[in-house]
Amino acid sequence: MKTQVSKQNIPSVATDLLAVFAVDGAPVKTPKLPTQKEPEAIPQILLLSSDAAVQRAAEAVLASGEFKASANETLLLHSPLGLAAKRLLIVGLGKSAKATIHDLRRAGGTAVRFAKPRGIKNVAFVVPTAVEGWMALPPGPCVQAVVEGALLGDFDSDTYRSDRKDQSVQSVTLLATESDLTIAEQALRDGAIIADAQNFARSLVLEPGNVVTPAVLGERAKAMAEEVGLRCEVYGADKLHELKMGAFWAVAQGSEQPPALIVLTYTPDMSVKDGPVLGLVGKGITFDTGGISIKPADGMEKMKYDMGGGAAMLGAMRAIAGLKPAVRVICVVCAAENMPSGKAYRPGDIVTAKSGKTIEVMNTDAEGRMVLADGLNYARELGATHLIDAATLTGAVGVALGAVNAGAFSNDDATYEHFTRGLAVSGERFWRLPLDDDYREQIKSSIADIMNTGGSRLGGAITAAKFLQEFAEETPWIHLDIAAVTWIDDAKPWLAKGPTGTSVRSIVEWVRTYSAS
Numbered sequence: 001m002k003t004q005v006s007k008q009n010i011p012s013v014a015t016d017l018l019a020v021f022a023v024d025g026a027p028v029k030t031p032k033l034p035t036q037k038e039p040e041a042i043p044q045i046l047l048l049s050s051d052a053a054v055q056r057a058a059e060a061v062l063a064s065g066e067f068k069a070s071a072n073e074t075l076l077l078h079s080p081l082g083l084a085a086k087r088l089l090i091v092g093l094g095k096s097a098k099a100t101i102h103d104l105r106r107a108g109g110t111a112v113r114f115a116k117p118r119g120i121k122n123v124a125f126v127v128p129t130a131v132e133g134w135m136a137l138p139p140g141p142c143v144q145a146v147v148e149g150a151l152l153g154d155f156d157s158d159t160y161r162s163d164r165k166d167q168s169v170q171s172v173t174l175l176a177t178e179s180d181l182t183i184a185e186q187a188l189r190d191g192a193i194i195a196d197a198q199n200f201a202r203s204l205v206l207e208p209g210n211v212v213t214p215a216v217l218g219e220r221a222k223a224m225a226e227e228v229g230l231r232c233e234v235y236g237a238d239k240l241h242e243l244k245m246g247a248f249w250a251v252a253q254g255s256e257q258p259p260a261l262i263v264l265t266y267t268p269d270m271s272v273k274d275g276p277v278l279g280l281v282g283k284g285i286t287f288d289t290g291g292i293s294i295k296p297a298d299g300m301e302k303m304k305y306d307m308g309g310g311a312a313m314l315g316a317m318r319a320i321a322g323l324k325p326a327v328r329v330i331c332v333v334c335a336a337e338n339m340p341s342g343k344a345y346r347p348g349d350i351v352t353a354k355s356g357k358t359i360e361v362m363n364t365d366a367e368g369r370m371v372l373a374d375g376l377n378y379a380r381e382l383g384a385t386h387l388i389d390a391a392t393l394t395g396a397v398g399v400a401l402g403a404v405n406a407g408a409f410s411n412d413d414a415t416y417e418h419f420t421r422g423l424a425v426s427g428e429r430f431w432r433l434p435l436d437d438d439y440r441e442q443i444k445s446s447i448a449d450i451m452n453t454g455g456s457r458l459g460g461a462i463t464a465a466k467f468l469q470e471f472a473e474e475t476p477w478i479h480l481d482i483a484a485v486t487w488i489d490d491a492k493p494w495l496a497k498g499p500t501g502t503s504v505r506s507i508v509e510w511v512r513t514y515s516a517s
C-alpha cells in the first residue's frame with residue numbers, strides 16, 4: 001500500500017473513497033434527581049472537517065438521525081454533491097468528549113476494511129480538524145494513527161487461499177492542512193514504519209508450523225535484518241551446547257527440527273557509548289504440542305502461534321531499524337519446536353540452565369519459560385541493562401484478564417513507568433500483575449533450584465513470571481504474557497481475524513522512551 005500526505009483541497013480530490021470522521025457531540029448528561037425524567041439524549045453529529053463542501057454533502061443524511069457516530073459505525077454516500085470523490089464514507093469515533101487517538105486508529109482501519117471487499121483501491125482521509133464542540137487532537141498523532149490503522153486494516157489472513165482475490169487498498173492519502181504538512185509527513189513516515197513492522201510480525205505468526213520451523217524463522221529474521229540494516233546471527237544446536245543452554249536444549253531436543261538462537265543487534269548511527277542497552281527476548285516456539293505432557297487435540301492447531309512473542313520482537317526490531325532511536329538494542333529469539341518423541345525431555349528430568357540454576361521439569365508443556373530462561377540470561381551476558389520479554393506463555397493469563405488486556409509484569413517500577421509511557425502512545429492494553437515473593441513458594445523444588453510448574457493452577461500466569469524472574473535476576477525487566485491476545489478468532493471492524501501483532505507497538509514505544517535524542 002502506498003501512503004502519502006497531500007494538501008487539503010477536499011472538494012477537488014478525485015478519489016474512489018473520501019473518508020471523514022465524525023463524533024457524537026451531544027452534551028454529556030448531567031446528574032439528575034431521582035424524580036426527574038431522564039433527558040432524551042439527542043445525538044448531535046459533528047463531522048471533523050472544517051471544509052464547507054464536506055459539511056454540505058453530509059448535511060441531509062446527518063440531519064436524518066440515521067447515523068449515530070458510534071465507534072466504528074460507517075455511513076456511505078455515493079456521488080456526494082459538490083465533491084469530486086466517487087464516494088464519501090463517514091466513520092464514527094463515538095462520544096466527542098471520549099474519542100481518543102486510539103479510536104481514530106481503529107476508525108482508520110475500519111475505513112480500509114470497508115473499502116477492501118468492495119474493490120475500492122484508493123482512499124483519501126480527511127485528517128480531523130478542529131470544529132466547534134470537539135477538542136481537536138494534535139495533527140501529527142492524528143496522521144500517524146490513521147496511517148497505522150489503515151495499514152493494519154489492510155492485512156488479511158488469506159495468503160494460503162487459492163481463491164484469494166488480492167483486494168488490498170493500493171493507495172491511501174492523508175489530507176492535511178497546509179500548516180500541518182511538515183508534521184504530517186514525519187508522522188506518516190513513523191506510522192508506516194510501525195504498522196509495517198506489526199504486519200511483518202503478523203505475517204510470521206500466520207505461518208503454519210510446517211512452513212515456519214525454527215530454522216525458517218531464523219532465515220526470515222536474517223532476510224529482514226539484511227533488508228533494514230540490522231546485524232543478525234542465527235545459531236543452531238551446537239551453539240546451545242557451547243553456551244550450556246540446558247533449559248533451551250531440553251525443549252529443542254525432542255524435535256527433528258533443529259532449534260534456532262536468533263540474535264539481532266541495532267546500533268544507533270550516532271555513538272551512544274554509555275546509557276542503557278535494551279534486551280528484547282522472544283519466545284519462538286514454532287509449534288507447541290506440549291511434548292510428553294501432550295496437549296489435548298482440541299485446539300492444538302492454535303499452537304502454531306506460540307512463536308508470537310518472538311515474532312513481536314522481530315517486528316519491533318524492524319521498526320527500530322526504521323525509526324533509528326538513539327539507544328542500543330539487542331534481540332534474542334529462542335526458536336524451537338516442542339514435540340513428544342523418544343528424544344524428548346520428560347517430566348521429572350532435571351536440567352541445568354545457562355545461569356547454572358537447576359530446573360526440575362514438572363510439565364513439558366511449560367516449555368516457553370524454559371527457553372526464555374536461557375534467552376534472558378544470554379541477553380544479560382550480551383550486555384543488556386534492561387530486559388523485556390514477550391511470550392504466549394500461559395493459558396492462565398487469559399483466565400485472569402480475558403482477551404482485552406494482556407498481562408505485564410516487572411521487577412522494577414522505574415522501568416515499568418517507561419512502559420506505561422509507551423502504552424499511552426501505542427494504545428495497546430496491558431495490565432500489570434503482581435510478583436510477590438509468596439508466589440515463588442509454588443515453584444519451589446525440594447530436589448532442584450526451581451520447578452517449571454507448581455502443583456496448583458492458581459495464579460498460573462504469575463508463577464510463570466516468577467520463574468522467569470529467577471533468570472532476569474537483578475536486571476530491570478518487563479515480562480509480557482500475550483497468550484490470549486496474539487490471535488483473534490472473530491474479526492473486528494478494524495482488524496482481520498487471525499494474528500494481531502499485539503505488543504509490537506508497545507515494545508517499540510518502550511524502546512523510544514530510552515532514546516538519547
Ligand code: BES
Binds near residue numbers: 392460
Ligand atoms: N503455549 C502455551 C500457552 C498458551 C495457551 C498460548 C493458550 C496460547 C494460547 C504454553 O506453552 C503452555 O502450554 N502453558 C501451560 C502451562 C502449564 C503446563 C503450567 C498452560 O498454560 O496450560
Ligand code: ZN
Binds near residue numbers: 288338
Ligand atoms: Zn506449552
Ligand code: ZN
Binds near residue numbers: 288365368392393
Ligand atoms: Zn507454549
